Amino acid sequence: MYVGQAIRRREDERFLRGRGRFVEDITLDQPIAHAAFVRSPHAHAAVTHVDTAQAAAMPGVLAVLTGADWTAAGHGEAEGVWPVKDMSGADSRTAYRPLICVDGVVRCVGEIVAMVVAEDRHQALDAAEAIEVAYEEKPANTITAGALDPDIPLVHPAFGTNEVMVTEHGLKEETEAALANAHHVTEVVVPTNRVTAASMEPRAYLGHYDRVNDRYTVWTTNQAPHIVRRYFTKSLHIPEHKLRVIAPDVGGGFGMKLYHYPEEGLVLWGAIVCDRPVRWVGTRSECLLGDTHARDHHTVGRMGFDENGKILGVKFETLAAFGAYESQWQASITNAYHFTMLSLAYDIPAIHTQVRAVYTNATPVDAYRGAGRPEAVYQVERMIENGAQEMGIDPLELRARNLIPPEKFPYQTALGITYDSGDPPVLMGKIKALADYDALRAEQARLRAEGQWMGIGISAFFDMAGAGPVKMMNDLGAKVGCYDVASVRVHPDGRITVFAGSHSHGQGHETTWSQIAADRLGCDIDHIDLVEGDTDRVPMGIGTWGSRSLSTAGMAVYTAADRVVAKAKRMAAHMMECAPEDLDLADGEFTVKGTDRKLSFAAVANASYHSGDRPSDLEIGLEETSFFDPADCTYPSAIHLCVVLVDPETCAVTLRNYWAVDDVGTVINPMVLHGQVHGGLVQGIGQALMEECAYDAESGQYLSGTFMDYAIPHAEDVPSFGLDAHFTRALGNPLGAKGAGESGTIGAPACICNGVIDALWHLGVRQITQPMTPKKIWRAIEDAKRTQH
Amino acid sequence: MAGVSVTFTVNGREVTATVDPRTLLVHFLREHLKLTGTHIGCDTSQCGACTVHLDGRPAKSCALLAVQLEGAEVTTIEGVAGPDGMHPMQAAFKEHHGLQCGFCTPGMVMMGIDIANRHEAPDEATIRRELEGNLCRCTGYHNIVASIAAGASSMRG
Numbered sequence: 026m027y028v029g030q031a032i033r034r035r036e037d038e039r040f041l042r043g044r045g046r047f048v049e050d051i052t053l054d055q056p057i058a059h060a061a062f063v064r065s066p067h068a069h070a071a072v073t074h075v076d077t078a079q080a081a082a083m084p085g086v087l088a089v090l091t092g093a094d095w096t097a098a099g100h101g102e103a104e105g106v107w108p109v110k111d112m113s114g115a116d117s118r119t120a121y122r123p124l125i126c127v128d129g130v131v132r133c134v135g136e137i138v139a140m141v142v143a144e145d146r147h148q149a150l151d152a153a154e155a156i157e158v159a160y161e162e163k164p165a166n167t168i169t170a171g172a173l174d175p176d177i178p179l180v181h182p183a184f185g186t187n188e189v190m191v192t193e194h195g196l197k198e199e200t201e202a203a204l205a206n207a208h209h210v211t212e213v214v215v216p217t218n219r220v221t222a223a224s225m226e227p228r229a230y231l232g233h234y235d236r237v238n239d240r241y242t243v244w245t246t247n248q249a250p251h252i253v254r255r256y257f258t259k260s261l262h263i264p265e266h267k268l269r270v271i272a273p274d275v276g277g278g279f280g281m282k283l284y285h286y287p288e289e290g291l292v293l294w295g296a297i298v299c300d301r302p303v304r305w306v307g308t309r310s311e312c313l314l315g316d317t318h319a320r321d322h323h324t325v326g327r328m329g330f331d332e333n334g335k336i337l338g339v340k341f342e343t344l345a346a347f348g349a350y351e352s353q354w355q356a357s358i359t360n361a362y363h364f365t366m367l368s369l370a371y372d373i374p375a376i377h378t379q380v381r382a383v384y385t386n387a388t389p390v391d392a393y394r395g396a397g398r399p400e401a402v403y404q405v406e407r408m409i410e411n412g413a414q415e416m417g418i419d420p421l422e423l424r425a426r427n428l429i430p431p432e433k434f435p436y437q438t439a440l441g442i443t444y445d446s447g448d449p450p451v452l453m454g455k456i457k458a459l460a461d462y463d464a465l466r467a468e469q470a471r472l473r474a475e476g477q478w479m480g481i482g483i484s485a486f487f488d489m490a491g492a493g494p495v496k497m498m499n500d501l502g503a504k505v506g507c508y509d510v511a512s513v514r515v516h517p518d519g520r521i522t523v524f525a526g527s528h529s530h531g532q533g534h535e536t537t538w539s540q541i542a543a544d545r546l547g548c549d550i551d552h553i554d555l556v557e558g559d560t561d562r563v564p565m566g567i568g569t570w571g572s573r574s575l576s577t578a579g580m581a582v583y584t585a586a587d588r589v590v591a592k593a594k595r596m597a598a599h600m601m602e603c604a605p606e607d608l609d610l611a612d613g614e615f616t617v618k619g620t621d622r623k624l625s626f627a628a629v630a631n632a633s634y635h636s637g638d639r640p641s642d643l644e645i646g647l648e649e650t651s652f653f654d655p656a657d658c659t660y661p662s663a664i665h666l667c668v669v670l671v672d673p674e675t676c677a678v679t680l681r682n683y684w685a686v687d688d689v690g691t692v693i694n695p696m697v698l699h700g701q702v703h704g705g706l707v708q709g710i711g712q713a714l715m716e717e718c719a720y721d722a723e724s725g726q727y728l729s730g731t732f733m734d735y736a737i738p739h740a741e742d743v744p745s746f747g748l749d750a751h752f753t754r755a756l757g758n759p760l761g762a763k764g765a766g767e768s769g770t771i772g773a774p775a776c777i778c779n780g781v782i783d784a785l786w787h788l789g790v791r792q793i794t795q796p797m798t799p800k801k802i803w804r805a806i807e808d809a810k811r812t813q814h
Numbered sequence: 815m816a817g818v819s820v821t822f823t824v825n826g827r828e829v830t831a832t833v834d835p836r837t838l839l840v841h842f843l844r845e846h847l848k849l850t851g852t853h854i855g856c857d858t859s860q861c862g863a864c865t866v867h868l869d870g871r872p873a874k875s876c877a878l879l880a881v882q883l884e885g886a887e888v889t890t891i892e893g894v895a896g897p898d899g900m901h902p903m904q905a906a907f908k909e910h911h912g913l914q915c916g917f918c919t920p921g922m923v924m925m926g927i928d929i930a931n932r933h934e935a936p937d938e939a940t941i942r943r944e945l946e947g948n949l950c951r952c953t954g955y956h957n958i959v960a961s962i963a964a965g966a967s968s969m970r971g
């Protein structure tokens with residue numbers, strides 16, 4: 026059995042030897058031209074004049090293109106894959122992100138106004154600098170809180186409001202009643218900071234048009250290549266069968282590389298206009314500005330407890346930033362992944378949430394690892410922490426009293442979602458032991474007596490991973506079917522190619538999908554190759570996002586492999602003159618049960634293609650495809666616990682320990698699983714302590730345009746991690762596997778913030794916004810001193 | 815463009831080229847020599863994806879002009895494996911799952927080799943401190959640290 030083993034990754038050697046093939050590495054037999062862009066330096070402005078004459082005459086320049094050219098060519102915009110709907114069910118006030126400014130108004134810094142295509146990179150950049158654009162500045166607002174207040178400038182005046190839509194979910198009256206009757210009510214104001222994925226590989230695109238054969242090709246840093254074709258049907262009006270999308274090696278995505286970015290459409294447009302392949306590779310500044318941003322919620326929450334600390338009800342009011350435009354998957358957060366998960370790992374009888382989505386003059390927000398769930402966990406867990414502290418109940422004990430007990434599974438939350446499986450009390454027991462919780466509390470008391478500030482943070486949650494099923498996700502607003510696809514092709518020599526509609530950009534599918542296939546096919550893992558990321562080779566796919574690939578594409582591999590085996594058994598049975606049910610398949614051989622009669626899988630494969638001696642109703646060939654629609658989402662769960670030390674002199678936070686206990690169902694490869702958890706944790710730690718996409722409130726200027734200003738964690742900022750696991754089987758897929766890609770980012774921000782608050786509670790500190798920088802911590806302590814005196 | 819001629823050694827082979835004086839070493843390696851294992855992850859010399867060895871010490875090839883390298887000896891990720899397989903540091907990254915997307919990986923391996931060259935048996939704190947010039951967004955560093963410790967130990971043999 027390969028499943029369950031820490032098989033070393035089959036993809037590693039090419040990366041380790043410098044032989045990865047990223048979009049920037051692609052070479053073609055024609056020379057590739059370069060694109061450069063002119064971007065708005067203003068958060069909100071009318072574009073009154075664009076003068077391209079000088080740039081067009083510069084050396085090496087092949088084309089200078091503007092929004093007017095785009096409109097004249099009849100091109101459009103990319104439609105939402107997960108568009109917003111408000112409570113009335115009507116389409117909301119939608120303004121999709123344009124590829125290039127076409128209506129004479131720019132609504133955030135970085136919006137593209139013109140494109141240059143030139144022979145080389147320097148020529149393109151020089152010419153872009155020579156384009157003169159006249160702007161008339163307008164008032165701008167980049168701040169989410171207050172975006173609906175009177176006097177705040179409107180991002181899209183035609184709508185008459187900055188509100189995109191309103192949604193409400195849960196039990197309104199029951200929640201009001203629970204809060205009214207509660208023994209204790211905790212109230213918090215919890216903004217979730219705006220961050221961005223900052224994958225180490227910048228976004229990059231290469232467009233090519235073959236005029237003779239009327240075929241288009243795009244090489245793209247994208248996580249869902251088949252969906253890219255769908256965007257192009259609306260942006261450049263290219264029929265799906267004419268466009269080949271190749272997502273080769275991609276250097277991290279984290280959700281951020283799911284979208285149809287302006288540059289992706291524009292390089293192909295440039296290639297068509299210039300009749301030359303055209304490439305753009307983002308600089309880090311362009312990416313930190315133009316990659317979708319994430320989170321940016323402003324939430325007011327109230328949680329009511331009885332006298333034993335049992336949660337009776339929770340109410341949330343959230344403003345969710347959209348930025349200047351709606352990005353294609355935006356409502357997967359507001360309409361699907363945020364509200365559904367607000368019960369976390371707790372048995373809460375009454376929950377009500379209202380979300381108002383708002384436009385601001387900032388970069389569009391879309392899904393980033395966790396998408397709505399990090400916000401949900403932060404919002405709920407901050408209230409639980411403060412409630413426990415206020416009531417004088419040990420924070421772990423108060424949580425333990427509220428966990429969903431195992432006998433309540435499948436558990437339907439107050440928001441209507443049903444968690445199929447889980448056992449939160451076991452996770453709690455394990456993390457308590459792993460961290461030696463009681464000893465930590467004793468240490469904390471001892472250090473506090475010495476004037477040292479140590480805090481213990483906890484968070485406990487469920488995740489909704491593995492989107493679909495198709496119908497459920499349609500009902501939550503998805504316009505793409507959330508299934509996935511795999512083909513298993515057995516070659517006549519018995520070796521196998523698997524084609525999958527998922528896309529690995531760090532997840533290790535070449536290893537894990539092969540583990541699944543090898544077990545089903547009873548063959549050596551080295552007899553299997555995987556193909557992903559090419560729409561001309563893979564039949565269809567919905568891509569890798571939302572911790573979904575294992576329970577959709579992985580299960581399609583499983584199912585297609587089983588169909589191959591069923592067909593091969595019929596051929597083998599014919600050859601061996603027995604019944605298919607009498608055959609076992611293992612180690613590359615069919616064996617007649619209870620005998621030593623054997624026939625190699627390779628011989629059967631060869632006969633499947635080349636022998637006329639076959640059952641009359643058995644089709645030639647040995648290849649099967651599965652479009653796998655899972656029976657349910659998967660609901661992984663986890664509990665995190667950390668220790669922070671806050672330096673009383675500098676207010677710097679040291680994250681001393683971090684433990685996580687995950688329930689991700691059946692594990693395919695524990696090494697890969699742990700890697701996923703580690704990586705997510707550090708992104709969550711970044712959100713809690715360091716990262717922020719900041720705008721100047723006055724001018725709307727973007728302040729986080731380099732890695733000097735946007736702080737992602739270094740190795741020295743984080744500890745090594747202590748991980749443990751407990752497995753309950755998922756019910757919605759044959760392997761019983763649950764998604765595992767997002768647990769770290771979902772749980773870490775809340776856990777760390779609770780730890781810092783715990784460290785400072787005795788000083789009167791009740792809330793500090795993320796990222797919890799030394800300056801903010803110092804200010805919170807000073808403010809607390811002042812209010813106490 | 816007035817080209818400037820420059821001669822230096824890359825992975826043991828002498829290279830002579832006439833280059834636009836503003837050409838960065840990283841672009842020269844990637845575009846002229848097609849050594850695309852050296853990556854570009856930032857504009858401000860922060861990420862370390864472009865790390866190579868220059869006369870035996872790590873250097874960020876995004877912060878050097880090709881014309882500065884007259885007579886120098888450069889080793890890239892493509893030049894570290896021996897004829898009979900991967901360098902021990904490369905092997906350690908595979909064994910300890912020190913990479914996910916692989917984009918930061920060449921820079922991490924080049925830095926890891928240098929850490930091992932300069933420290934007898936680097937402990938976790940040393941490795942973390944030494945990685946101040948290299949960013950990874952996938953692994954959370956846990957397994958990179960383990961890989962470098964193991965690679966350093968097998969380099970000592």
Ligand code: FES
Pocket residue numbers: 853854855856857858859860861862863864865874875876877
């Ligand atoms: S490319 Fe980032 S440091 Fe050189």
Ligand code: FES
Pocket residue numbers: 225276277531912913914915916917918919949950951952953
């Ligand atoms: S492995 Fe992806 S950035 Fe390090």
